[in-house]
Amino acid sequence: MMTILAQPDLTAYRERIAALKLPVWMPVMASEAKDGDAVRGSILYSYEPEQVTIFDVSDQGDLACLDGLVRSVLFKAQLRGIGRAVFRVNDPAMRSRLEMLRFVKNDENILENIAEIMDSCKSCRKNPETT
Numbered sequence: 829m830m831t832i833l834a835q836p837d838l839t840a841y842r843e844r845i846a847a848l849k850l851p852v853w854m855p856v857m858a859s860e861a862k863d864g865d866a867v868r869g870s871i872l873y874s875y876e877p878e879q880v881t882i883f884d885v886s887d888q889g890d891l892a893c894l895d896g897l898v899r900s901v902l903f904k905a906q907l908r909g910i911g912r913a914v915f916r917v918n919d920p921a922m923r924s925r926l927e928m929l930r931f932v933k934n935d936e937n938i939l940e941n942i943a944e945i946m947d948s949c950k951s952c953r954k955n956p957e958t959t
Contacts, residue, residue, distance in 0.1 A: 830868060830893065832900045835860045844872060848883050848916075856883065859900060861893045869893040873901050879912040880905040880942075885922055895929050902942045913939040 835858045838845065845856050854874055861869040869887040873880055880901060887894040902913060915937045917923055926932045931939060939945060 830861050830863050830896065832859055832861045832896055834858070835870070841870070841872060844884055848872070850874075850883070859897060861887070861897055869897055871897040871901055875905060875908060875910065878910070879914050880910050881914045881916055883916050885917060885926075887925075891925065891929065894925055898926070898929070898931055899946070902939075902946060906942055906946065911940075911942050913942055915939070 835841075838856070838858055841856075841858050848856070850856065856872055856874055859871050859873075860867050868890065869885070871882065871886075872884040873882045882898065882901060885894060885897055887897065905911075905913065913931075915923075915926060915932050917926065917937075923932065923935075930945065
């Protein structure tokens with residue numbers, strides 16, 4: 829079973845974080861999707877007062893892993909009272925996958941209403957095609 833947990837030790841992510849070329853003052857956080865002890869994916873993000881910014885996602889080609897990683901960050905943003913997400917993911921293949929999951933639309937990088945996408949997940953359980 830896959831679990832997604834915050835990873836406070838950013839040592840394994842130093843190169844990916846450096847490649848983002850972010851301002852020094854911007855704190856970057858990481859979460860990992862794990863299956864037992866094996867890391868199946870990770871996400872780099874930052875919580876700001878008005879938005880959560882997602883910088884980089886690695887999911888080994890697993891859409892369920894990608895969905896879980898992004899939704900976990902969006903859920904924690906909601907708990908902090910943040911309603912907006914910005915995706916600064918530069919990899920075109922990952923952007924396409926984020927569009928497939930409806931986190932981004934029409935080449936835009938802003939999700940204005942996190943609650944809307946999180947609430948849409950609740951209706952998935954009612955859809956007989958997804959059960």
